[in-house]
Amino acid sequence: MMDLNTIWFILIAVLYVGFFVLEGFDFGVGMLLPFLGKDDGERRVIINTIGPHWDGNEVWLLTAGGTTFAAFPNWYATLFSGFYLPLFLLLLALIVRGVAFEFRSKDDNPRWRNLWDWSIFAGSLVSALLLGVAFANLVRGVPIDAEMNYVGGFFNLLNLYALIGGIVTIMVFLLYGAIFLCMKTNGDVMQRSKETARRLWLPVVIGLVIFLIATYLSTDILTKLGVDPGVIPLAGMAAVLVAGYFIHSGRDGWAFAMLVITIAFALVTMFMILYPRVMVSSLSPDWSLTIYNASSSPYTLRTMTIIALIFVPVVMLYQGWSYWVFRRRIESKTEKLVY
Amino acid sequence: MDAIILARLQFAVTTIYHFFFVPLTLGLSVIVAIMETLYVGSGREFYKDMAKFWGKLFLINFALGVVTGIVMEFQFGMNWSEYSRFVGDIFGAPLAIEALLAFFLESTFLGVWIFGWEKLSKGMHAAAIWLVALGANISALWILIANSFMQEPVGFAIRNGRAEMTDFFALLLNPNVLVQFPHTVFAGFTTGAFFVMGISTYHLLKKKNLEIFRQSFQIAAIIGTIAIIMVALNGHGQAQEMVRSQPMKMAAAEALWETQNPASFSLLTIGDLAQRKDVFAIRVPRLLSLLAYNQLNGAVKGIHNLQAEYESKYGAGNYIPPVAVTYWSFRAMVGAGFLLLILALYALFNVMGGMFETRPRVLKFFTWAIALPYIANTSGWMMTELGRVPWVVYGLMKIEDAVSPTVSGGAVLTTLIGFTLIYAVLIVADVYLLVKYAKAGPGTPPPVDAEGEPTPSLEGIS
Numbered sequence: 001m002m003d004l005n006t007i008w009f010i011l012i013a014v015l016y017v018g019f020f021v022l023e024g025f026d027f028g029v030g031m032l033l034p035f036l037g038k039d040d041g042e043r044r045v046i047i048n049t050i051g052p053h054w055d056g057n058e059v060w061l062l063t064a065g066g067t068t069f070a071a072f073p074n075w076y077a078t079l080f081s082g083f084y085l086p087l088f089l090l091l092l093a094l095i096v097r098g099v100a101f102e103f104r105s106k107d108d109n110p111r112w113r114n115l116w117d118w119s120i121f122a123g124s125l126v127s128a129l130l131l132g133v134a135f136a137n138l139v140r141g142v143p144i145d146a147e148m149n150y151v152g153g154f155f156n157l158l159n160l161y162a163l164i165g166g167i168v169t170i171m172v173f174l175l176y177g178a179i180f181l182c183m184k185t186n187g188d189v190m191q192r193s194k195e196t197a198r199r200l201w202l203p204v205v206i207g208l209v210i211f212l213i214a215t216y217l218s219t220d221i222l223t224k225l226g227v228d229p230g231v232i233p234l235a236g237m238a239a240v241l242v243a244g245y246f247i248h249s250g251r252d253g254w255a256f257a258m259l260v261i262t263i264a265f266a267l268v269t270m271f272m273i274l275y276p277r278v279m280v281s282s283l284s285p286d287w288s289l290t291i292y293n294a295s296s297s298p299y300t301l302r303t304m305t306i307i308a309l310i311f312v313p314v315v316m317l318y319q320g321w322s323y324w325v326f327r328r329r330i331e332s333k334t335e336k337l338v339y
Numbered sequence: 340m341d342a343i344i345l346a347r348l349q350f351a352v353t354t355i356y357h358f359f360f361v362p363l364t365l366g367l368s369v370i371v372a373i374m375e376t377l378y379v380g381s382g383r384e385f386y387k388d389m390a391k392f393w394g395k396l397f398l399i400n401f402a403l404g405v406v407t408g409i410v411m412e413f414q415f416g417m418n419w420s421e422y423s424r425f426v427g428d429i430f431g432a433p434l435a436i437e438a439l440l441a442f443f444l445e446s447t448f449l450g451v452w453i454f455g456w457e458k459l460s461k462g463m464h465a466a467a468i469w470l471v472a473l474g475a476n477i478s479a480l481w482i483l484i485a486n487s488f489m490q491e492p493v494g495f496a497i498r499n500g501r502a503e504m505t506d507f508f509a510l511l512l513n514p515n516v517l518v519q520f521p522h523t524v525f526a527g528f529t530t531g532a533f534f535v536m537g538i539s540t541y542h543l544l545k546k547k548n549l550e551i552f553r554q555s556f557q558i559a560a561i562i563g564t565i566a567i568i569m570v571a572l573n574g575h576g577q578a579q580e581m582v583r584s585q586p587m588k589m590a591a592a593e594a595l596w597e598t599q600n601p602a603s604f605s606l607l608t609i610g611d612l613a614q615r616k617d618v619f620a621i622r623v624p625r626l627l628s629l630l631a632y633n634q635l636n637g638a639v640k641g642i643h644n645l646q647a648e649y650e651s652k653y654g655a656g657n658y659i660p661p662v663a664v665t666y667w668s669f670r671a672m673v674g675a676g677f678l679l680l681i682l683a684l685y686a687l688f689n690v691m692g693g694m695f696e697t698r699p700r701v702l703k704f705f706t707w708a709i710a711l712p713y714i715a716n717t718s719g720w721m722m723t724e725l726g727r728v729p730w731v732v733y734g735l736m737k738i739e740d741a742v743s744p745t746v747s748g749g750a751v752l753t754t755l756i757g758f759t760l761i762y763a764v765l766i767v768a769d770v771y772l773l774v775k776y777a778k779a780g781p782g783t784p785p786p787v788d789a790e791g792e793p794t795p796s797l798e799g800i801s
Contacts, residue, residue: 048454051450051453051454052450052451052453052454052455053450054450055405055446055447055449055450056443056446056447056450058409058446059438059442059443059446059447062409062412062438062442063435063438063439063442063443065412065413065416065438066412066431066434066435066436066437066438066439067431067435067438067439068431069415069416069423069427069430069431069434069435070427070431070432070434070435070436071431071435073423073424073426073427073428073431074424074427076415076416076423076427076431077416077420077421077423077424077427077743078420079416080413080415080416080417080420080423081416081417081418081420081743081745081746082745084417084743084746084750084754085750085753085754087413087417088417088753088754088757091409091410091413092757092758092761094406094409095406095407095409095410095761095765096761098402098405098406099402099403099406099765099768101402102398102399102401102402103399103402103768103772106399106772106775106776107772107775147744148424149420149744149745150745151745296427296428296431296432296503296504297428297498297499297503297504299503299504299505299507300428300429300431300432300503300504303432303504303507304432304435304436307436307439308439311439311440312439315439315443315447318443318444318447318448319443319447322447322448322450322451325451325455325458325459326454326455326458338453338454
């Protein structure tokens with residue numbers, strides 16, 4: 001029987017995987033918006049592909065944050081006070097982006113709309129960058145002292161490995177978003193999305209390979225997973241290669257599924273490198289936060305386990321249903337558009 | 340500047356701002372759901388137009404409530420890491436449950452509701468807005484369970500240098516939750532009802548879309564009257580709970596320096612805060628005892644007596660909250676509340692007597708009265724939170740021990756300025772849209788403004 005601490009480590013990993021897999025494509029769509037939408041009508045089509053979903057997708061991040069607080073308070077306290085300024089920028093990005101979706105079509109002024117469109121772009125870009133930077137730093141290790149406090153500064157977080165992580169996250173989300181648009185649009189926007197996906201694929205593969213090599217150089221993946229990291233990281237890499245075939249043969253649904261595997265498995269790999277730690281201290285291995293020294297009491301973990309095991313599947317069910325309701329391509333008739 | 344003061348200021352700015360949008364979400368979601376249910380029941384397009392009109396205003400407000408809520412979820416760890424470590428075992432759980440039960444529900448079904456008018460049956464579509472309303476109100480429940488632990492810690496033991504949960508159900512059934520939750524939710528319904536009444540009278544006076552706004556006003560008058568009465572009743576319960584669990588807050592809210600039996604209620608006190616005594620006071624004899632215990636006698640402890648009591652219990656220190664703010668915010672809340680009660684009853688009698696639009700001057704006042712619930716909501720929370728000073732968790736942890744030790748004053752100042760600026764820009768955009776859509780009325784698309792609109796600049800921030 002797995003202990004509760006491990007169960008919670010897995011549950012939080014599941015929430016982050018859910019967040020990256022879901023919000024990943026809507027970050028990508030947001031970044032592509034000003035470039036693939038040539039006029040207001042096309043931009044509205046693009047925004048409406050993710051309109052019903054982006055907010056629900058974002059809640060995965062909120063829930064991951066909330067459950068981290070509940071199950072591993074020391075992780076929450078160290079991470080959020082340590083990654084202070086990047087988190088602040090992430091919050092600003094998410095605020096601007098969220099408001100922009102709701103506000104942009106509520107006024108006809110082209111300057112108004114353009115402003116919010118670029119807000120969606122910037123908010124998506126900055127969010128993707130910072131999430132990549134944050135996760136790369138989590139596995140690379142940051143200066144944490146014996147009192148579990150982060151003692152580095154802002155620029156400790158902007159190391160080369162983390163920046164590679166951030167940029168690769170942006171690239172993967174761009175490709176992922178482009179494939180999503182291929183599935184959800186028609187006409188010119190779809191054609192442009194297909195072309196974008198075709199062009200992005202090779203750079204993304206190269207980026208992921210560089211990131212994998214950098215991970216071997218910058219983290220303790222070698223001692224944790226070995227030279228052969230096992231089936232999950234390799235399958236993640238294989239999936240993005242197969243995605244190339246599907247992109248070129250126009251089977252967008254399959255290409256999308258491959259990207260889901262790549263993103264999910266890349267994240268699972270990171271959690272496998274971490275386990276049983278939750279934050280790696282670069283100062284001393286003894287000062288790393290683990291699922292034991294960072295956790296809540298057994299009583300709280302047990303209570304939260306019962307609640308999570310009941311409600312996470314319920315959430316998945318109704319959120320899945322909402323995707324089913326809006327499964328069709330977006331028609332470009334403007335009177336049908338909401339945002 | 341001191342990181343603690345800045346972190347407190349940031350909490351005040353972000354929380355007050357967030358709670359500017361939340362009460363309207365709580366109330367208006369239910370009102371829109373009722374309107375759409377009338378549409379489903381009657382099949383009349385009239386009710387659909389009504390639900391869509393108020394729904395649009397609901398969405399403009401909702402957007403800011405959501406995005407500013409993310410800040411709240413992260414801020415505890417960012418600025419208050421010692422607090423998070425000390426109470427995370429208890430405090431984290433309701434926050435996580437709030438996200439899992441409420442945020443998913445409201446965000447998913449709001450998306451379904453906004454985009455699903457053509458894709459779902461009428462009944463399913465109405466169910467979606469009910470689920471949004473349910474999610475919003477469940478959210479209020481769990482965050483108030485968390486807040487109630489700060490007001491009145493229960494169901495815990497101090498172990499391993501922190502507060503650990505020992506009884507989850509004690510947390511849920513915290514006596515403070517039982518009064519604070521209904522008080523807050525009904526305050527939200529009041530806010531929603533007065534929002535609807537205020538905009539309705541605006542249109543009634545303009546003689547536009549008369550039937551929609553007559554009925555909107557009727558629905559809101561009924562909900563508003565019930566809600567404000569419930570707010571008052573629960574407020575009374577809350578005061579009694581406060582005397583029991585946080586006597587210092589009540590003493591400060593009443594500027595009651597010395598213990599009194601029977602205790603008088605202050606109508607107006609002008610005090611000398613340096614000397615800690617009254618300069619001038621009008622007090623109603625026995626009323627505070629009556630409020631506190633439902634009887635004409637009973638001692639209500641004074642500030643000086645409590646300070647001495649706490650010093651012997653918790654050690655030397657200042658246990659007196661900022662008296663002037665606590666006192667005046669209490670009066671602002673109660674004063675606004677009584678005005679709302681009078682207005683709600685007046686509205687209800689008008690509705691029942693069919694005396695609409697006969698007194699334009701009074702009707703005009705309803706539009707201005709939209710501000711009253713906001714004053715009451717904000718001052719109520721200021722009293723609740725500032726009246727707890729110096730405690731972050733009453734009797735367990737002081738504010739000065741809760742702050743993040745490694746976050747510098749400069750970092751907090753940076754984020755404080757950043758949040759304040761972006762919040763200022765966004766509220767301008769939000770109010771602009773609310774006013775524009777509220778004035779435009781149902782059905783008709785708002786006028787096209789090609790040039791000259793106040794487009795707020797976000798350059799350099801996003």
